Amino acid sequence: MAVDAETHFSAEILGRPADNETELLHLYAGILGQSMDLSANRLSLMGSLTPEGLAHAMHVLQAGSEAPGVGRRDLCPYARLAGHFQ
Numbered sequence: 001m002a003v004d005a006e007t008h009f010s011a012e013i014l015g016r017p018a019d020n021e022t023e024l025l026h027l028y029a030g031i032l033g034q035s036m037d038l039s040a041n042r043l044s045l046m047g048s049l050t051p052e053g054l055a056h057a058m059h060v061l062q063a064g065s066e067a068p069g070v071g072r073r074d075l076c077p078y079a080r081l082a083g084h085f086q
Contacts, residue, residue, distance in 0.1 A: 004028075014060065023057075025049060030057030 001024055004010050010018045010027055018024045026049055033043035033054060040054035 022049075022053070026053040026057040027060070030054055030061050034058055034061055 001021060004018075004024060008017070010024055013027060018027065029043060029047070029049055030040075032038075033040065036043075040051045040058055043049070043054050044051040
């Protein structure tokens with residue numbers, strides 16, 4: 001969370017600053033879940049985050065953000081090499 005406070009990476013993804021720390025946790029967990037090809041339900045078993053919040057974060061990541069030019073490919077450039085974006 002401290003790194004995000006300096007880089008504002010979540011604001012690039014969301015198109016706005018995150019509302020709170022819980023939203024940031026869901027967003028970063030969503031990135032982890034997508035990179036591991038986990039569903040929101042499976043990902044929620046790893047911690048105290050809700051499947052609904054994770055599903056929303058993962059949807060935001062899949063759809064890209066409201067910020068122009070920022071999409072899922074921009075968030076995980078190596079995933080394309082693994083065939084996730086073909």
